[in-house]
């Protein structure tokens with residue numbers, strides 16, 4: 001346990017920081033770089049625990065991955081060069097590693113056992129296992145293959161047409177990656193678009209893939225070409241500083257190098273709808289991903305309703321958006337976010353607990369929450385629930401509380417943002 005005591009900040013935040021690499025894109029760079037024959041160089045890789053789980057999984061399957069800080073050099077013999085791991089694969093806390101790797105392991109000619117930490121062991125895997133079984137996968141585990149540990153006996157996969165019953169990029173990606181190894185074509189249809197980094201990167205690596213934003217089709221058995229990847233800054237990490245800049249009086253911050261893929265920018269839309277002073281500068285596109293700098297300044301905010309299509313575009317930002325809403329005048333309603341119940345923890349319960357401890361007026365609903373603002377936050381003891389995004393939300397809240405905030409355990413922050421407190425300090 002690593003407790004952190006945070007004293008209220010009595011000054012504004014100012015300056016600029018470079019946001020570390022995107023977690024989703026970092027995972028995918030290792031996966032596609034390992035499936036492609038040749039050398040893939042990755043720049044600005046996220047050096048967080050979750051992404052290192054994906055690196056170690058492929059090292060265990062015979063891929064050479066050299067890491068120098070945030071640069072990777074991946075040298076692979078391609079899909080047919082992958083070898084049976086010598087031990088069970090430990091995916092730690094990483095849902096993305098688990099679900100995407102299930103799609104790949106299902107189509108490789110050997111057996112593997114995968115497991116994870118206490119949080120991951122409670123998360124539902126049937127959302128991935130069911131469609132993979134339709135493709136011919138052999139996956140076994142407790143609760144009919146819903147819970148880790150799972151054993152996967154690789155088999156010949158066949159293409160399917162699948163409509164996603166859940167709004168999940170991880171499920172979509174698992175099926176597309178299995179589709180890459182399968183006979184024939186695989187199509188995935190989603191009613192509401194989720195992040196499309198897998199599709200973008202598969203295209204960059206030369207896969208035979210087409211997408212109209214709702215249905216994506218991939219042709220199997222198509223060899224990938226090694227391709228260098230630049231990982232943009234993670235907007236989900238930038239979100240903590242966007243909210244900090246918007247709620248700490250007189251602040252003005254610039255966040256450099258942030259990924260601005262439309263499937264991820266719901267937090268920007270929310271800040272603008274609430275009336276925040278936000279400017280995007282230096283926009284460019286690298287490897288199919290938009291990138292830019294975001295300037296955010298403190299100002300008055302108003303409550304809004306957040307529901308429907310925007311939810312997958314900001315799903316990981318909801319904890320810190322709830323904090324933002326405590327500082328907006330009026331009511332903010334968050335709906336259609338039932339997926340929060342099956343994240344690293346039940347994030348509806350965790351957010352309500354932390355924010356009510358701090359004196360906010362927040363009510364849970366089945367699929368979201370209702371926040372009444374604007375409230376003065378008091379501070380107090382916050383449980384991180386061993387969830388990186390809850391711990392960082394509590395740390396941002398401490399910037400505006402009246403009294404100190406004590407977070408029970410901040411070690412989980414290294415899952416996605418190991419330099420979080422260093423970056424925060426540089427702005428104070």
Ligand code: S3P
Nearest residue numbers: 024096167168169170171315316
């Ligand atoms: C991710 C997809 C989302 C997100 C997670 C990363 C990805 O999960 O919450 O942090 O990289 O595909 P779901 O697919 O479960 O919505």
